[in-house]
Amino acid sequence: MTILSNEMETRVREWAGPIDRSLTLKYALPGHVQDATFKAFGESLAELSGCIRLKKESDVPVACPSLFIGPHIVYQALPLDQELAPFLAVLADMSAFADRIGTDVREQLAQLRVPALLKVYVTPHCPFCPATVMTLLGLAGLSENVWLTVIDGLLFPEVAEEDRISAAPTVILDNQFRWTGSVDAAELVRLMLNRDPAELSADALRGMVEDGDAEGVARLMADRKQIFPAFVELLIHPRWSVRLGAMVAFETLVEMAPETARQVVGPLLAAFPAVDETVKGDLLHVLGESGNREALPFLSKVVASESDAEINDAATEAIAKLN
Template sequence: MLDANIAGQLKTYLQNLQRPVEIIASLDDGKKSQEMRELLVEIADMSDKVSFSDADNDARKPSFRIKQPEGQEHIRFAGIPMGHEFTSLVLALLHTGGHPMKTEPEVIEQIKQLDGEFVFETYISLSCQNCPEVVQALNLMAVLNPNIHHTMIDGALYPEEVEARQIMAVPTVYLNGEVFGQGRMGLTEIIGKLDTGSIKREAEKINQRAPYDVLIVGGGPAGASASIYASRKGIRTGIVAERFGGQVMDTLAIENFISVKETEGPKLVAALEEHVKEYEVDVMKLQRANKLRRQGKMIEVELESGAKLLSKAIIIATGARWRELGVPGESEYRGHGVAYCPHCDGPLFKGKHVAVIGGGNSGVEAAIDLAGIVGHVTLLEFADELKADAILQKKLHSLSNVTVIIGAQTTEVTGDGKKVNGLNYKDRATEESHHVEVAGVFVQIGLLPNTDWLKDTLTLSKYGEIEIDSHGATSMPGVFAAGDVTTIPYKQIIMAMGEGARAALGAFDYLIRNEFDDKDKAA
């Protein structure tokens, strides 16, 4: 079932097992059960420390659990973990088999100390690039703490569960039968939701940090680039961000990053994070900034947790987020038919009629991708013509199950109280109102800069972007900005990295041209 290259790599990985691992499957006579058996037998044959049996009788067939002999059940895969989830399977085997985890010792101890019974279920699609991080985090926790159990469920294999629980976005995580969260969540974020005292403890730690020479707010490509350039100058550098990687974590295919023919967002982010770790950069994750103010010659950033950080110079690289329609029904049905990631949530609408709002490159690409999965796609564009590249438009118009409507102003997302059942739009030429019955609405209308917390502090453009000069400097001395949050045109990953480098060099130039009192100097 595995190609020779992948099989060879997996066999090498399994040599790292330090203790026996059991794979116990629950199968029936279906085709998917046969595929699962073939995969698991192949894996078991690769190592004398891995055994396989089909003695399980779980209600979900096909599924399998991974455990230590004589140990409790911790990890279950209700689906064949290929595609993006293959790495989740490999890590589950290695961690169950005693291979060391690449996780900070204090985080491991925090997981072990979690008190209570935690039964997690994560609904995923194999095409979802956001799902593996959640699956891998919960699997790791299940290995460390006997009170934590986790099941990954492929929604495409269990449509009756998806329908019963009204799951229309992945990943969707249940804890003890109740919705725990949707969308990408990292290990520390999950722990933070379980260990409510961790936010206060982390804020206290942050408050103890000495002032920085340069503090970067935001952990996307611009922020990562800025941190590397700043740290290489030998100055005290920090990054504070909600999540490392930013929007790039939600990007599937990247084919225009020079020197890299093709990659995926999460892979690029992992490489960025590893590069940053090569330098003395203090990285603080899961922290959102909400105030910026000057304190004498220093600049203070206040976080939502209440913690405060001081720095001689600041680089803002908070990026952008998906622009919302702002119409009735959108927020009510977010995660229940309203979606922003066609790659993640598209498989949940297999065979159904969906709408894509937006005729730019993102919207047209989404429509093309979805057309191969769903029954029919209706694309609505506000303007009188599509704005996507000609080659994309040509591909779009070649598809028989796509309808394009231009000059259409979406006015409402409709639903039955539980999930989306359609949308209303107005023909801008005739003013006539129309209704389209759809099961899902994918919003692809651009980005909004993350500058809400800066409106009364820095000079912003009419679009809410931070205005910067040729050195990346903003209207406040000592504050620089880079990437999608600024007025630079062409919001691209490679552009953001270059802008991050420029802002770091601008900040360093600011530092060497200004004098700071001893009490202002970073420790």
């Protein structure tokens, strides 16, 4: 499968010439119709460059085939033509576009403590998209809390439709704020800093947990004296690793702010009937850890009615913990 033109192949070889180390390009293929195209693109880069090593990620929850540069930059787009140079530059050096960000914006960005999820929709022949992408790559290169996904809206129209994309470039922050056309880095960073932590998305909190910052999630809720709605989504998440991270964060919250931790009971009782059987045992464990005895009548009903031995045992242990 031919992906790169002769001219692009030449650019890849010239880019790779001075590089004397191995660069890892990770990719994930979720069973999408475009999987083969993305794999062929990666294989072409590896063969032409000699310095790129491909690594397939098998346990990454993505809806579209994805290329990963470092831990927080994702391309759900084939960086061809004018998008190729920025892609290669940041693959070789995460801070390649840091000089596009002014000193005052850098100082503000250094204050960012919670992940900011950025999506930018591009199209292959958009004349303004590369500049916007490079600005966002600059922000991502300066802060590990800026997570960027570059999406080709024409290649994945179903995703673009879900996000109501009508033009490129379009930048979306945390699925709440959007800009069409050029984006001002200073305005973007101000919004990142002024967001209400209670309105963070489940993806943002999950990212913190998966990055090993369960304590940070707990501290945010302790400071706000509130169980965030998105945090409940993590506790009932179908993936065990996500639930485990959320439970670690919750146990930390119990130590930090026990009164806040008790608030989890209402949302979990509401969610319990709809979750999978494999999730129920974990929710019962959280109810036991909550310290909130208002959960006892519900737990007693589970013990009296539940035929699944593991769920029954989990409810019994939760009762013992609360007593």
